[in-house]
Amino acid sequence: MIYETHVRGYTKDKSSGVSAPGTFAGLKDKIPYLKDLGINAVELMPIFEFDEMESARVVDGVQLYNYWGYNTVSFLHRIPAMPSTRSTTTRETS
Numbered sequence: 001m002i003y004e005t006h007v008r009g010y011t012k013d014k015s016s017g018v019s020a021p022g023t024f025a026g027l028k029d030k031i032p033y034l035k036d037l038g039i040n041a042v043e044l045m046p047i048f049e050f051d052e053m054e055s056a057r058v059v060d061g062v063q064l065y066n067y068w069g070y071n072t073v074s075f076l077h078r079i080p081a082m083p084s085t086r087s088t089t090t091r092e093t094s
Contacts, residue, residue, distance in 0.1 A: 001038050006045040006068065 011018045011026035018026035027042075034042065045068060052065045 002041045002043055003034060003037075003039040004043040004045065007047060009045075009067070 005027075007024060007027050008022040010016065011020075011030065012022035014021065016026065016030070018029040020026045020029070027044075052067070054066045056063065056065050058064070
């Protein structure tokens with residue numbers, strides 16, 4: 001069974017019970033749950049860098065963004081806001 005999900009959307013709420021909400025690490029925490037449901041493949045909605053401000057607008061006083069990312073800019077760079085760990089800093093090693 002294939003399950004399609006959005007990394008940030010699936011894990012960002014604290015009710016998801018993951019250690020790193022809104023990240024790939026958070027999605028990884030959900031794998032046992034997905035397996036228990038009989039899911040054997042996960043299709044991720046766009047995970048590549050895109051312009052979240054494209055088509056941005058205010059509706060009923062709420063700022064809306066291009067959350068889903070179907071108008072990608074580059075298929076080679078994942079979204080920095082969805083790191084694989086909670087830390088968004090990087091260190092160079094020599």
